[in-house]
Amino acid sequence: MSAFTYVGKRLPPVDGEERASGRAQYVTDIKLPGMLHGKILRSPLPHARIASIDTSAAEALPGVKAVATWADTPGVSFGPIPAFEDWTILAKDKVRFVGEEVAAVAAVDEATALRALDLIEVEYEELPAVFDPVEAMKPGAPSINGRERNVVMPFSLERGDVDGALAGADLVLEEDYYTNQVYQAYMETMAGVVRPEKHGGFTMWLPIQIPNKSRLTYGKALGVRPEDIRIIKPFMGGAFGAKMEVDLHLVAAVLARKCGRPVRIVNTRHEDIVAGNPRVPMHIHLKMGFMRDGRFAAKEVRIVAANGGRTVYSPPIMATACYRVDTLYTFENVRAEGYAVDTNTVPTGAFRGFGNSQMTFPLETMIDQAAAQLGLDPVAIRRRNAVPTGYVSIHGWEVGSSGQEQTLDNVARISGLASRRRQAADTGPVRRGVGLAACNHVSGNKAFFPPFDGSSSIVRIAEDGKVIVFHGECDMGQGQTTAFSQIVAEALGARLEDVTVAEVDTQVSPYGLGSFATRGTTIGGMGVKKGADAAKELLLQAAAEHFGADILALDTEQSEVYLKADPSRRVSFGHLARGFIFTHGGLPMVAQGHYVPNTVAPDPKTKYGNVSPAYVFGAHVAEVEVDTETGEVRVTGYWASHDVGRAINPMQLEGQVQGGVAQGIGWALMEDMITREGRIANPTLLDYRVPGSKDVPRVTCDFVEPVDPNGPFGAKGIGEPALNPVPAAVANAIYDAIGIRFTELPITAEKVLAALRAREAAQRGRGGQGFV
Amino acid sequence: MLSGTEYVRPSTMDEASGLLANDEGAVVLAGGTDVLVAAFAGRMSVSTLVDVSSLPELKGVEDWGDCVWIGALTTMTKLCASDVVNRVLPGLGSAAAAMGCWQVRNRATIGGNLCNASPSAEMGPPLLVYEAAVDLDGVGGKRRLPISEFFKGPGETALAKGELVTGIRIPKPDAGLRVAYVRRALRRSMDIPLVNVAVGVQMGDGVGVDARVALGAVAPVPFRVPVAEEILVGRPLTDSVIQEAAEGACCPARPITDVRATAEYRLAMVEVLVRRALIQLAEESV
Numbered sequence A: 001m002s003a004f005t006y007v008g009k010r011l012p013p014v015d016g017e018e019r020a021s022g023r024a025q026y027v028t029d030i031k032l033p034g035m036l037h038g039k040i041l042r043s044p045l046p047h048a049r050i051a052s053i054d055t056s057a058a059e060a061l062p063g064v065k066a067v068a069t070w071a072d073t074p075g076v077s078f079g080p081i082p083a084f085e086d087w088t089i090l091a092k093d094k095v096r097f098v099g100e101e102v103a104a105v106a107a108v109d110e111a112t113a114l115r116a117l118d119l120i121e122v123e124y125e126e127l128p129a130v131f132d133p134v135e136a137m138k139p140g141a142p143s144i145n146g147r148e149r150n151v152v153m154p155f156s157l158e159r160g161d162v163d164g165a166l167a168g169a170d171l172v173l174e175e176d177y178y179t180n181q182v183y184q185a186y187m188e189t190m191a192g193v194v195r196p197e198k199h200g201g202f203t204m205w206l207p208i209q210i211p212n213k214s215r216l217t218y219g220k221a222l223g224v225r226p227e228d229i230r231i232i233k234p235f236m237g238g239a240f241g242a243k244m245e246v247d248l249h250l251v252a253a254v255l256a257r258k259c260g261r262p263v264r265i266v267n268t269r270h271e272d273i274v275a276g277n278p279r280v281p282m283h284i285h286l287k288m289g290f291m292r293d294g295r296f297a298a299k300e301v302r303i304v305a306a307n308g309g310r311t312v313y314s315p316p317i318m319a320t321a322c323y324r325v326d327t328l329y330t331f332e333n334v335r336a337e338g339y340a341v342d343t344n345t346v347p348t349g350a351f352r353g354f355g356n357s358q359m360t361f362p363l364e365t366m367i368d369q370a371a372a373q374l375g376l377d378p379v380a381i382r383r384r385n386a387v388p389t390g391y392v393s394i395h396g397w398e399v400g401s402s403g404q405e406q407t408l409d410n411v412a413r414i415s416g417l418a419s420r421r422r423q424a425a426d427t428g429p430v431r432r433g434v435g436l437a438a439c440n441h442v443s444g445n446k447a448f449f450p451p452f453d454g455s456s457s458i459v460r461i462a463e464d465g466k467v468i469v470f471h472g473e474c475d476m477g478q479g480q481t482t483a484f485s486q487i488v489a490e491a492l493g494a495r496l497e498d499v500t501v502a503e504v505d506t507q508v509s510p511y512g513l514g515s516f517a518t519r520g521t522t523i524g525g526m527g528v529k530k531g532a533d534a535a536k537e538l539l540l541q542a543a544a545e546h547f548g549a550d551i552l553a554l555d556t557e558q559s560e561v562y563l564k565a566d567p568s569r570r571v572s573f574g575h576l577a578r579g580f581i582f583t584h585g586g587l588p589m590v591a592q593g594h595y596v597p598n599t600v601a602p603d604p605k606t607k608y609g610n611v612s613p614a615y616v617f618g619a620h621v622a623e624v625e626v627d628t629e630t631g632e633v634r635v636t637g638y639w640a641s642h643d644v645g646r647a648i649n650p651m652q653l654e655g656q657v658q659g660g661v662a663q664g665i666g667w668a669l670m671e672d673m674i675t676r677e678g679r680i681a682n683p684t685l686l687d688y689r690v691p692g693s694k695d696v697p698r699v700t701c702d703f704v705e706p707v708d709p710n711g712p713f714g715a716k717g718i719g720e721p722a723l724n725p726v727p728a729a730v731a732n733a734i735y736d737a738i739g740i741r742f743t744e745l746p747i748t749a750e751k752v753l754a755a756l757r758a759r760e761a762a763q764r765g766r767g768g769q770g771f772v
Numbered sequence B: 001m002l003s004g005t006e007y008v009r010p011s012t013m014d015e016a017s018g019l020l021a022n023d024e025g026a027v028v029l030a031g032g033t034d035v036l037v038a039a040f041a042g043r044m045s046v047s048t049l050v051d052v053s054s055l056p057e058l059k060g061v062e063d064w065g066d067c068v069w070i071g072a073l074t075t076m077t078k079l080c081a082s083d084v085v086n087r088v089l090p091g092l093g094s095a096a097a098a099m100g101c102w103q104v105r106n107r108a109t110i111g112g113n114l115c116n117a118s119p120s121a122e123m124g125p126p127l128l129v130y131e132a133a134v135d136l137d138g139v140g141g142k143r144r145l146p147i148s149e150f151f152k153g154p155g156e157t158a159l160a161k162g163e164l165v166t167g168i169r170i171p172k173p174d175a176g177l178r179v180a181y182v183r184r185a186l187r188r189s190m191d192i193p194l195v196n197v198a199v200g201v202q203m204g205d206g207v208g209v210d211a212r213v214a215l216g217a218v219a220p221v222p223f224r225v226p227v228a229e230e231i232l233v234g235r236p237l238t239d240s241v242i243q244e245a246a247e248g249a250c251c252p253a254r255p256i257t258d259v260r261a262t263a264e265y266r267l268a269m270v271e272v273l274v275r276r277a278l279i280q281l282a283e284e285s286v
């Protein structure tokens, strides 16, 4: 393909000015007539029976319009995943984590609602609690949701001959790793404004990633049909996976129903941290066999993951961690065993990477270790096992395009990896090192929503020639609106400024699956492209009549149709649309398009399938300086190469990569939800440290564009892979700098210093024989 | 959140101290970066916010010949930009520059930093090293206290009811006194220190003639460390002397363990920071 008008251009976000100037309306900006303010009373205990709740004093407080407890809810159990329905909107007779919703108040303002919360008397009988998933599986552990050994879901899979391959391997490595619980730290806390409607339904203004799927869950929870719930998603201040189904939305609905008025609930930052939807912590045991030439002989993994007190998405996240990396390299012998386990901690869910980021840390550090022990170059060992275009993985995943080798070569080149390595011989307290890590990911996940996969759009040409695109995906701030505008403008031949992408409103938008699994640009993008293609047909037909020419003789550009043979003869979209609309009694000039990917849900038993229409690859290099006196690790340089199929907008891609790297550096080095006896000890952004601008170096980006057969103009996704390899790249760089491998995140200064001192002590004690 | 809280902006000292003396819940508002954060978070109940920004007695940075006078309302940004501070009190300027971020430094005042009396207050160690005095004024009249007597505990000061800090008076140090300020935080900006250290050394004939070491964040209040100072006086600033002083500085430190760091780590950082500050001074004096 030759020149594009908009695809591949460094265009600023189409909604950037609106957002930067404060004109963009977020859920928290919405004020409805008669709107009340809701607040949630949350459990102060990690595990307890509720003996009694007395709300009378709260109800008597002037300004309070409704107080709700479990008795005010439909009382059904429900959940995001039909197989694990362990939610109630408000706790029935038991609480399972600190922060669980026990009661709620709607009042004329937040201060009154807060005062009313203090007046609700709850009597608890404390129960023994368990916080670590490994402990929770042991016999005699307290039962949280009545499941055997507290196991929500086990997972197992085996392909090839793992034992034989391990027996024949030249090198076998085995290690325990731990990836900790971290918070998404989006700017906008969870929120909702819910208005009761006359037929018993609701209109909900929500920051949400999956409005249509949520309607199914919410309909069941509220005892109404999903169609009776209208969800509108205005501008959104980030999500990173956290804003799928959110109980707060339902609490607002219960209050709204009870008092017959709109109710707004906005989490404080504290509530958002203690009762949000953080990353699934995982204990990961990894064993790998390697051949002398660098080939990966076999991989065996065992994962125990914390579900928290009720099930959000930890089962599929654990499963993803078990085997998504099997398509990062050409593995032939793999075995995985995993458990998602109830714990009396905050429920855990999706966070950029969906388990794949957790697993990338052990895998990519172990590969680094193997390369060092086998005397192989870290790029070479990965290239040796790289996935080529057209590859079908052992699990049936069809890789339609792969730029993996090129991402490895490119990141090595732009970082000057070869010349940067092994500077550990520096003198002075500061040691420098570099580390490489690779990653893969999907661009969609058929397993996430079994009823269907795909996307669609409605494209309307208004009488002035302006183009409005309706879709059911969700921009949570990542730039989907801009990407869709570019795709539609390119496909339709419209001017970019003539294209408006509508916000999602389930009353008018197509049934979209929403934002997850890095699917927006690829699957969502195909949906809007198909709509634009169909709209182009409509315009060409109208123009064919206008010119008395054959459709094939016409094409579009800059919101005009022209004769290919004589481009000076042109007619505007507006002229054609007016002609059409005014001769059809005002009939909208509307086209629809849809895309059904070739994905196959994994077989429940064998897990064989093909979850995504396209697969992505990436490779990162981090350079660090380790201060051996303070243990402080400073990331001083960062390079990232990603296979994106086709760059729709390099500037937005860079933004995603920079954000992913910053978030990954936070996870690698400082972010940690410190939990003591089920209570989060650092529930503020003062004590929960996300990196500041000075903690993140300039990130140099590179994009490889193999043009995928299944993406719009060949595009694949970027959101999650941008983060996946960061902790491993940083950990490998730390190893390069000081010769110590860390297996637990985060790698805090204190841990680094302790490890250095332990090594020193061991070297002194054992005549220079380090134990690390 | 702050509904029910009164806001007043007195234009005279008398009015201000009267308000503070007669209203149990009255609180001084300077830059507000501590007081408003605490009030909004519900950690502090405030009946009246007494905005002191109109009091001329609290403003200005002045060179009074034998000393430098810094008004309580002087912001960190102004301290960083002040000629006399950079020339005569560079250790104070570096501490001011290390605090928070641009936005915070634009609001945060030196008076607020002292009166908030956080164990890790940025201004604590450098003012101890410069042997500053605090000017107070209130219903009981004016008085002056050495900085070492001003801090009483976390969040506690020698301020009496109805009293304000008007300014900080810093005797001009001997031109030969070099001062370094170093800190260790979990991030490189916008973070309060785990440990902060100010060190001043004056050399004469190759040996230390004056040495001042002050630590913050490792005890209820920032404090001077005579043990370390004595090690430095009368001896050259060699690696071994530096190491001895750095280790000596740890003895009186009594840090706490919290979610940001363990006491052991903070203690280890005292040694590292004192050593690094001294190395910096040793290199400067060559």
Ligand SMILES: Cc1cc2nc3c(=O)[nH]c(=O)nc-3n(C[C@H](O)[C@H](O)[C@H](O)COP(=O)(O)OP(=O)(O)OC[C@H]3O[C@@H](n4cnc5c(N)ncnc54)[C@H](O)[C@@H]3O)c2cc1C
Pocket: B027, B028, B029, B030, B031, B032, B033, B034, B035, B036, B037, B052, B058, B072, B073, B098, B099, B100, B101, B104, B107, B108, B109, B110, B111, B112, B113, B114, B115, B116, B120, B121, B122, B123, B159, B163, B164, B165, B166, B190, B191, B192, B193
């Ligand atoms: C994001 C952020 C980052 C920060 N980073 C740092 C940091 O790195 N290092 C650090 O040390 N601090 C830091 N702080 C804390 C704070 O900014 C400083 O302590 C600042 O100097 C306080 O000054 P202020 O003028 O804002 O005080 P205010 O909040 O106005 O007042 C603080 C206290 O002092 C009292 N007070 C103020 N002035 C007077 C006076 N003249 N007389 C009597 N009482 C008075 C007030 O009543 C109040 O109790 C940070 C704060 C924030 C919000």
